Amino acid sequence: MTDLQSTDERWMRRALALAERARDEDDEIPVGAVVVDADGNVVGEGWNRNIAECDPSAHAEIVAMRRAGAALGNHRLIGCTLYVTLEPCAMCAMAMVHARVARVVFGAFDPKTGAAGSVFDLLADPRHNHRVEVAGGVLADIAGPMLTAYFRARRGKGGA
Template structure:
């Protein structure tokens, strides 16, 4: 989570919401990182998770990311949860809950929906206070 927090802080340089993500292999090797880049690229899909998944897929040479874990500072939204499922990520670890748009257990639970053909193991609340404070500070100053 510390590396994801570094990515989140980098998003502040471009005026983006400070959310960061990394993708690691089963052995814990960092495969990719990403941060929110919506403002930077004027791209509504450039969430930290999407950026990290795209980079990981390029690094692996395939869109199939079985055997990986996505670590992200904020609970994924519906769009990101869909991308996580499509990429076949095994595990998601997130920091702060997103009570307005979260799709990993708060508002929705897309990642563990039994109707879908892939389910993700989810670990929530890792360094939640630190991740949440970064967002609180950003929105207070905006």
């Protein structure tokens, strides 16, 4: 395992812990995100808060990027890597482009709405003035089953 792979797994495990908080504390879809600066410091964390905040934009990535921007005192997250347990959707992917995130590392692929290569490839689109490096499938063997179990349990309750 390379140093980069080891680092990616370390931060993905933190994102997975945040996803568990989303599920266990808020009964939200278990997605967690961590923003790490170029020096390896966590500058923002978040988990899905759509239901708790009655906010359709409160995805884990958006929450983490808002906190990172506040911590850095800048709307640009230059040199930062965003770790998230699920492939970003179109909204989150474009927020990363606008924030100039350097790299996104995600866990589970999203074959329905993934915008980092599964359905759309917004992060690599050459028409944008910034492209985000993508690494997918990191600890997908943990992130994927966590999401599957959540949705199975919700369907059993008559929910989503």
